[in-house]
Amino acid sequence: MRPEQFAPQDQERLLPTPGGQMAYRCLGCGGHHGIEKLLYTCPNCGQVLLIEDRAFDRLKALDGPGWRRIFDLRRMLNIPALKGVFRYAELLAPVIPLDSVLYLGEGHTPIVEASPLLKQTLGLDFAFKNDGQNPSASFKDRGMAVALSYINYLIKHRGAGQILSICASTGDTSAAAALYGAYLAPAVKSAVLLPRGKVTPQQLSQPLGAGAAVLEIPGVFDDCMKVVEHLADNYQVALLNSKNAWRILGQESYAYELAQDLDWDMTGRLVLAPIGNAGNISAIMSGFMKLLDLGVITSLPKIIGVQSHHADPVFQYYQQSSPEKRVWRPVTVQASTAQAAMIGNPVSMPRVIELARRYDDLFGGGGFYVVQVSEQQIMDHMILANRHGHIVCTQGGESLAGLAQARAAGLVGASERAICDATAHQLKFAGFQQMYFENSFPAEFGVSPRPELVNMPQLVAALPEEQLPAPGRPLEPQAFRRFVEATSDAVAARLGLEKK
Numbered sequence: 001m002r003p004e005q006f007a008p009q010d011q012e013r014l015l016p017t018p019g020g021q022m023a024y025r026c027l028g029c030g031g032h033h034g035i036e037k038l039l040y041t042c043p044n045c046g047q048v049l050l051i052e053d054r055a056f057d058r059l060k061a062l063d064g065p066g067w068r069r070i071f072d073l074r075r076m077l078n079i080p081a082l083k084g085v086f087r088y089a090e091l092l093a094p095v096i097p098l099d100s101v102l103y104l105g106e107g108h109t110p111i112v113e114a115s116p117l118l119k120q121t122l123g124l125d126f127a128f129k130n131d132g133q134n135p136s137a138s139f140k141d142r143g144m145a146v147a148l149s150y151i152n153y154l155i156k157h158r159g160a161g162q163i164l165s166i167c168a169s170t171g172d173t174s175a176a177a178a179l180y181g182a183y184l185a186p187a188v189k190s191a192v193l194l195p196r197g198k199v200t201p202q203q204l205s206q207p208l209g210a211g212a213a214v215l216e217i218p219g220v221f222d223d224c225m226k227v228v229e230h231l232a233d234n235y236q237v238a239l240l241n242s243k244n245a246w247r248i249l250g251q252e253s254y255a256y257e258l259a260q261d262l263d264w265d266m267t268g269r270l271v272l273a274p275i276g277n278a279g280n281i282s283a284i285m286s287g288f289m290k291l292l293d294l295g296v297i298t299s300l301p302k303i304i305g306v307q308s309h310h311a312d313p314v315f316q317y318y319q320q321s322s323p324e325k326r327v328w329r330p331v332t333v334q335a336s337t338a339q340a341a342m343i344g345n346p347v348s349m350p351r352v353i354e355l356a357r358r359y360d361d362l363f364g365g366g367g368f369y370v371v372q373v374s375e376q377q378i379m380d381h382m383i384l385a386n387r388h389g390h391i392v393c394t395q396g397g398e399s400l401a402g403l404a405q406a407r408a409a410g411l412v413g414a415s416e417r418a419i420c421d422a423t424a425h426q427l428k429f430a431g432f433q434q435m436y437f438e439n440s441f442p443a444e445f446g447v448s449p450r451p452e453l454v455n456m457p458q459l460v461a462a463l464p465e466e467q468l469p470a471p472g473r474p475l476e477p478q479a480f481r482r483f484v485e486a487t488s489d490a491v492a493a494r495l496g497l498e499k500k
C-alpha cells in the first residue's frame, strides 16, 4: 500500500521522520558523547558505550497500543527502507533519514513452531526464530543494516570521505560486514580479521566473495578482537564488531519482531540465545525493555543465555548468586562446535552486567539466567532439530540444548513457551555435521555421535562399472534400459519396497 491510502490519523506517524537526540553513553563513567564521530569506547575512561536517544520520552506522546498500530500498519507499506529492521526506526536509530537506510533483505525472519514430534520427544513447547534466513545467513545483518546505514548517512549528509571498515570475526560478522560494505562500494572498503582455521569454509567464502581483504591471524577470536581494537584506537578505520554500539541498536530488532509476531504478548514466554561476544543478548534485553517502557508490551519474557562448557565466561560470572560478590574473569576457550560463540572475553560483558541487572529488576527477579551445555549436547540437539524439519546451526543447537538444560535446572515453568534463537544458517556449519556422521571429531571437542542420529550416503552400483553411465559417457539405449532396471531393483531392495 502507499502511504496516502492509509487513514489520515495514521498517516502522521506512518513514515518515521528523522529526530531524537542520540548520544553515546559510557557504561563506566556515565558520560555522554556526541554521535558525529564513530566512537567505540569512552574518550574519558575507556569503557564501552551504548547509544541512547536522550529524547526517548517524546515517543510516549503516543501510547503503547498506538505504537503497535503504527508498526503493524508499516507491514503493509512497500517502501524498501521500511521493509527491514527500520520498521522500528524510532526505537533503533531515529536520526538516520530514510534516504540513507540500507536494506538488503534483513530482518523479519520466521518463527517456526517446533514439529509436534520434536516437542513430544523433548517434552518442551517451543519454536525457533530462524535468523539464518538473513541475507548473509546470520543475525549479524540486523546490526550491520544499522551500522552501515549510519555510515551511509555520514557519507551522504556529513561529508565523510572513504571509509575502511574492519572487524574481527568467528565467521558471521565478517560475512555480514563484507556484504553490507560491498553494497556501499566504492565509498566503503572492508577488511576482516579471522582466526586462522577457526572459521568454516562456507563462512570464509563469504567475505572473499564480497571482495573484502581477508586477513587470517594465528590464535583465536579473542586475539583477533584485540588487534582490531588496537587498530580502531590508532588508525582511521570504522570498527564493525558489536563494540560499535550502532550494531547493538540494529540487533534490538530481534526483540521487536518477536514481540510483533507474537501479537505483542510476551506473557509466559522464554527467549533463549547463545552468548559469544555478548552483543546479541545485550540487544535483546535492551529491545524488550524499550518496548515495555513505551507500553508496547506489558510484560517481559524470561531470557536465558546459553554457553558451551568450552567457552563459558558469562555462565561462570553468574554462577555466583550474590551480585556484589560476582567477579568478571575472561576464560581461555577450547574447541567448540558453536564456533561463532567460541569467545572467552566478550566485549559486551559490561553491557550484559548493566542490562541484565535492569532487566531482572523490571522482571521482578528471575528474568535473566545463563546456562551451560556440553559440546555433545550442542551437536545432538542441532541434528535432532534437523531431523524434525528445522534448519538450525550449531548455535541454534546450543539454544535448544540450553532449553533442555534450563528445564532440567527448574528454570522453565510448565506453561512457559520458548523461542530458541537459531542465529545462523545450518549450511554454514555442514562440516560439523559431517564430522558427527563420520565420527571424526578431534578428541578436543569431546563429541561422539549418537548412532540413531547418524546418516551417511549409500552407493547403489548395481552393475559393473563399465555398464554404468558416467558424466560425458552416456549409455546406448539398450544398456541404459538395463541400468535403469537393475538400479531400480537394487534401490527397491534397499528401501524394502513392495511391487505394485
Ligand SMILES: N[C@@H](CCOP(=O)(O)O)C(=O)O
Residues within 6 Å of the ligand: 140, 167, 168, 169, 170, 171, 172, 173, 174, 221, 240, 241, 242, 243, 276, 277, 279, 280, 340, 341
Ligand atoms: N560470533 C561473532 C563474533 C564477533 O561478534 P560481534 O557481534 O561483536 O561482531 C562473529 O560472527 O564473528
